[in-house]
Amino acid sequence: MRIVVDYDLCESNAICMDLAPDVFEVRDDDFLYVLNETPSDDRREVMEDAVRRCPKQAIALKD
Amino acid sequence: MRKSITIVGASLAGLRGAEALRRDGFDGPISLIGDEPHAPYDRPPLSKKILAGDWEADRAALTPAERFADLNLDLRLGSRATKLNVDSQTLWVDGEPEAYQGLLIATGARCRTLPGTEGMNGVHTLRTLNDCLAIRTALEAGPRRLVVVGAGFIGAEVAATAVGRGVPTTLIESLAAPLERVVGNMVGEVVAEVHRSNGVDLRCGVGVTAVHGREQIEAVELTDGTIIETDLLVVGIGVLPNTEWLEGSGLTIENGVVCDETCLAAPGVTAAGDVARWLNPRYGELMRVEHWDNAVEQGPYAARRLLVDQPANPFTPVPWFWSDQFDRKIQLAGRPSPDDEVQIVNGSIEEHRFAAFYGSHGKLRAVFGMNRPRQVMQGKNLLAQGASWQEALAVAAAWE
Ligand SMILES: Cc1cc2nc3c(=O)[nH]c(=O)nc-3n(C[C@H](O)[C@H](O)[C@H](O)COP(=O)(O)OP(=O)(O)OC[C@H]3O[C@@H](n4cnc5c(N)ncnc54)[C@H](O)[C@@H]3O)c2cc1C
Ligand code: SF4
Numbered sequence: 158m159r160i161v162v163d164y165d166l167c168e169s170n171a172i173c174m175d176l177a178p179d180v181f182e183v184r185d186d187d188f189l190y191v192l193n194e195t196p197s198d199d200r201r202e203v204m205e206d207a208v209r210r211c212p213k214q215a216i217a218l219k220d
Numbered sequence: 221m222r223k224s225i226t227i228v229g230a231s232l233a234g235l236r237g238a239e240a241l242r243r244d245g246f247d248g249p250i251s252l253i254g255d256e257p258h259a260p261y262d263r264p265p266l267s268k269k270i271l272a273g274d275w276e277a278d279r280a281a282l283t284p285a286e287r288f289a290d291l292n293l294d295l296r297l298g299s300r301a302t303k304l305n306v307d308s309q310t311l312w313v314d315g316e317p318e319a320y321q322g323l324l325i326a327t328g329a330r331c332r333t334l335p336g337t338e339g340m341n342g343v344h345t346l347r348t349l350n351d352c353l354a355i356r357t358a359l360e361a362g363p364r365r366l367v368v369v370g371a372g373f374i375g376a377e378v379a380a381t382a383v384g385r386g387v388p389t390t391l392i393e394s395l396a397a398p399l400e401r402v403v404g405n406m407v408g409e410v411v412a413e414v415h416r417s418n419g420v421d422l423r424c425g426v427g428v429t430a431v432h433g434r435e436q437i438e439a440v441e442l443t444d445g446t447i448i449e450t451d452l453l454v455v456g457i458g459v460l461p462n463t464e465w466l467e468g469s470g471l472t473i474e475n476g477v478v479c480d481e482t483c484l485a486a487p488g489v490t491a492a493g494d495v496a497r498w499l500n501p502r503y504g505e506l507m508r509v510e511h512w513d514n515a516v517e518q519g520p521y522a523a524r525r526l527l528v529d530q531p532a533n534p535f536t537p538v539p540w541f542w543s544d545q546f547d548r549k550i551q552l553a554g555r556p557s558p559d560d561e562v563q564i565v566n567g568s569i570e571e572h573r574f575a576a577f578y579g580s581h582g583k584l585r586a587v588f589g590m591n592r593p594r595q596v597m598q599g600k601n602l603l604a605q606g607a608s609w610q611e612a613l614a615v616a617a618a619w620e
Contacts, residue, residue, distance in 0.1 A: 170542045170549060171593035172513070175600060183594045205243075209236065212264065212512055212542065 158201060159219045160194050166215035173207040173216060181207065222322040222488070223248045225526055226311060228301040229326035229462075230254025232262065233493025233515035235282055237324050237523030242291050246527065252293045253313055255300040258349055259288070264512055266352035267377035268544055272384060273356065277349055301327070304469035306486040322488050322526035325466070325477055326519060329459035329494040329510060334369060334431065342437035343453045346374055355454060359387055363452040366390070367440055369428055371398035373543045375456030376411065379420050380545040390421040390448055392440075397424055403552065406562050407576060407588050410569050411550070414590075418546050459510060461495045476508040481534035483522040490522035502536040503555065511541035538603045540596075548572060551593060553600035554586030561609075565616035566595050575599065575619075577612055584612035595619060 160180065169189050173181040177200070182190045196204060201218075208216045225241060227234045230252045238250050254260070261280040269275040283291070296313070303312035310317050331345035344355050359366070359382055366382045368375045371393035379391040395401060397408030398415065415422045423442070430441040431453065439449045461476040471485050472478040476497030483490045483498050491498070493515035497508040509518075514537060521535050540553040556562075560578040567574035567590075575595035578586035584607045587599025595616070602612050 168544065168549065169593050170551060171597040172540075174594065175597040183597075185594065187591060187593070209239075210513065210516060214262075 158196060158198060158204065160191055160196065160204065161217045161219055162189060162191055163215045163217070164189070166213045167211075168213050168215075170212060172210050172212065176207045176210060177203050180204070222526060224250070224320075225322045225324065225523065226251045226253070226318075226320040227324040227326060227523070228253050228311070229328055229493070229495070230256070230260050230295065230297065231326065231328055231493070231515075232260070232282065232512065233328070233496075233519035233522075234324065234326035235260040235519070236516050237326065237492060237519035238291060238293055239283070240520030241523050241527070244524065244527075250291075250293050251296060253296045253299050253301060255298065256348060257298050259285075259295075259297065261349055263347070266349065267346060267374055268381060270349075270352055271346075271356055271359070271378065271381045273360070277353065280349070301465050304466055304471070306470040306489055309488065320488075323490070324519075324523050324526065325485065325489065325491040325495060326493045326515075326522075327462040327465070327495045329461050331455065331459055332457045334428065334453075334455045334457065337431050337437070337453070337455070340431070340433060340437050341435055342433075342451050343431070343455065345455050346378060347459070355452075358452050359385055363387060363450070365448070365450045366452045366454065367392065367448055367450040368454045368456060369440070370456035370458070371395075371415075371422070371424070372401070372456055372458065373399065373541075375454070376415065376545055377543060378454050378456060379415065379422075380418065383419050384546070388421070389419075390423065390450070391415060392426060392428060392442065393422070393424045394427040395424065398422070399550075402556065403588055404556060404558065404560070404562055404578070410572065410574075410590065411545070414546060414548055414572055459494065461497075461508065463495060474506075478506065481536075482531050483518060483525055483535050488526065490525045492518035492522035496522070498535060500536055501534050502538070507539075509537075509539045511539060513537075513540050538600055540600055549589075549591050549593060551589045551596040552586060553596055554578070554584070554603045556586035556588075560585050563613075565613065566619050567592055575616070577609075577616065579609040579612070582609050583607075584609055 171183040260282040337343040398411045400408035426442045432439040477491035479498035481499045543550040556578040573591045575592040576588045589596035
């Protein structure tokens with residue numbers, strides 16, 4: 158599974174970081190950094206939750 | 221075990237509820253009934269990107285058409301639930317009765333209107349895509365001035381977007397500062413300063429006493445006697461839950477559909493989103509939350525609730541929302557109250573970039589952030605853990 162963030166949509170409100178701080182990090186420059194682009198498959202449920210909870214629909218999962 | 225599910229309200233809470241059931245493998249029939257003509261769409265862009273003209277309406281779709289088809293829903297748009305009887309488990313849709321097995325009520329809320337303005341041209345509220353497109357057309361026509369009544373979140377966003385489009389804008393708020401009811405005066409004053417410095421003609425501490433004009437709005441008169449000439453008025457004075465159709469249903473209706481701590485309103489009936497008023501054990505009180513994230517969480521919770529006898533956990537979220545105004549991102553987690561102590565814990569008010577803690581009785585109650593998303597999320601975690609005021613301050617001291 159690969160995490161793809163559409164940075165044109167992302168507005169750094171950090172809800173994804175709240176759900177998975179080891180994968181998503183919004184830094185003090187207000188930008189989102191994906192710390193781990195290929196989380197292991199046992200994290201799928203959390204990643205899908207991040208996709209749903211992102212208010213900007215900026216996160217996608219690619220297999 | 222219920223074999224079919226009926227969802228009334230085809231928007232954020234309802235659709236996300238249906239999707240959760242399918243994700244869990246539920247393969248029985250799901251009806252999604254909504255009275256709007258459009259496929260489910262997202263509301264936050266209505267006061268932001270779509271109103272600004274940056275997005276076309278189709279970008280707000282909640283689920284892309286191809287994925288929607290996979291959900292295999294009986295989607296009934298343009299259909300209105302008109303009555304319910306929970307004893308006989310009957311729902312009326314456009315006057316026609318039908319039986320249900322499990323029912324999720326997600327009919328959301330609608331805008332309050334200003335008395336005496338019904339049917340007057342140039343007067344709008346903003347809740348639906350159609351409302352948004354009507355206001356956008358009016359903004360594009362180059363109005364003399366836009367007047368927005370009510371500097372809550374929607375009103376403040378509409379004012380910000382209109383000024384961004386070059387439309388002279390007056391924002392009227394009866395309290396002393398924008399958003400004051402939610403964020404308190406100190407933070408509200410910062411929001412006021414952001415609006416003023418961006419060119420909004422902000423008038424606080426005044427109400428509207430009259431709206432002049434016959435068919436077309438011509439002016440509004442304020443409590444201080446001022447008359448503001450205008451051809452476009454947007455009223456943003458809050459919302460009311462859509463519960464009229466539930467009168468006589470057997471449910472308890474009191475500022476929303478009253479539910480227990482598992483979102484259950486009656487056997488086989490749950491509610492979610494802006495219309496639901498449930499007992500949140502975290503706060504020990506009935507609450508109704510009008511935020512996007514709550515609908516996204518509560519819709520799935522309440523849909524799943526219909527398929528189990530007793531859920532493992534009650535629904536106990538820490539409320540959270542965001543609002544985009546100009547280039548400022550506002551976020552609030554938790555529940556501030558007027559007598560809370562407020563302390564800036566990160567950044568500074570002067571640069572319009574700060575995080576503030578709200579607390580009382582030795583507890584952290586809420587976290588506000590202006591362009592401080594990271595701190596708000598960390599604060600939200602502290603709230604979820606029930607952190608004391610001292611613990612929270614200690615965590616914040618390590619930020620920077
Ligand atoms: C302009 C705007 C901007 C917003 N911006 C933000 C933001 O930045 N951040 C944030 O956190 N929140 C924001 N919100 C709030 C957020 O959009 C709502 O909390 C969310 O839409 C609630 O979802 P819901 O499904 O409960 O209700 P709704 O979205 O209100 O949907 C309810 C649906 O049910 C339909 N319905 C009603 N009665 C019936 C009936 N009898 N039969 C059939 N259908 C019926 C309605 O027409 C509607 O389609 C915004 C809201 C608006 C209007
Ligand atoms: S939740 Fe979405 S918008 Fe927010 S930081 Fe993550 S990707 Fe960006």
